[in-house]
Amino acid sequence: MSWLLVILGAMVGAPVRYLTDRAVQTRHGTVFPWGTFTVNVIASGVLGVVTGAVSAGAASSRVALLVGTGLCGALSTYSTFSYETLRLAQDGARLLAVANAVVSVLAAVGAAVIGMALARAAWH
Numbered sequence: 001m002s003w004l005l006v007i008l009g010a011m012v013g014a015p016v017r018y019l020t021d022r023a024v025q026t027r028h029g030t031v032f033p034w035g036t037f038t039v040n041v042i043a044s045g046v047l048g049v050v051t052g053a054v055s056a057g058a059a060s061s062r063v064a065l066l067v068g069t070g071l072c073g074a075l076s077t078y079s080t081f082s083y084e085t086l087r088l089a090q091d092g093a094r095l096l097a098v099a100n101a102v103v104s105v106l107a108a109v110g111a112a113v114i115g116m117a118l119a120r121a122a123w124h
Contacts, residue, residue, distance in 0.1 A: 002065050009070015013043075017075045032096055033084040036077060037104055043076035044108040048115025055116075056123035076108075 020042070021035030028034045050068040053059035081104055088097035 002062075005062055005065040006070040006073070009066045009068075009072075010074035011070075013071040013074030016071075017077060031088065031091070031093060033081070033088075033100060036080050036084055037100070037107070040076045040078075040081060040104060041107045041111045043072040045111035045115040046075075047072040048112035048117075049119045050115075051112075052116035052119025053123060056120050058119070058123035 017039045020039050023035075024038045025033070025035035047068050050059060050064055050072070054061065054064050054068075081100075085097050085100045085104075088094070088100060
């Protein structure tokens with residue numbers, strides 16, 4: 001049954017990733033991968049909230065499977081982040097490549113920490 005929860009979450013996360021990425025990237029029209037950055041930070045924040053809620057006893061492990069593993073796993077995309085960073089470097093935009101790597105990791109980890117802290121504060 002656990003695998004079904006993961007699949008259901010992923011069925012929502014993957015199209016949301018694609019649609020969000022396209023909408024954000026279209027608005028910015030730059031070589032910087034704002035769409036991928038956005039979905040990764042959002043997924044990290046949501047995963048932080050889910051993790052905090054589960055650790056506080058406010059959500060079950062089933063929620064973690066559905067939203068954390070399924071939705072957030074399909075919403076975030078480390079492979080695209082890696083590819084786009086490499087592409088920036090190969091296209092001569094090395095400063096943007098470094099900025100993408102550093103800012104993406106810091107923002108995603110920061111979003112997860114903030115999400116977890118908010119969830120714990122709300123349910124403690």
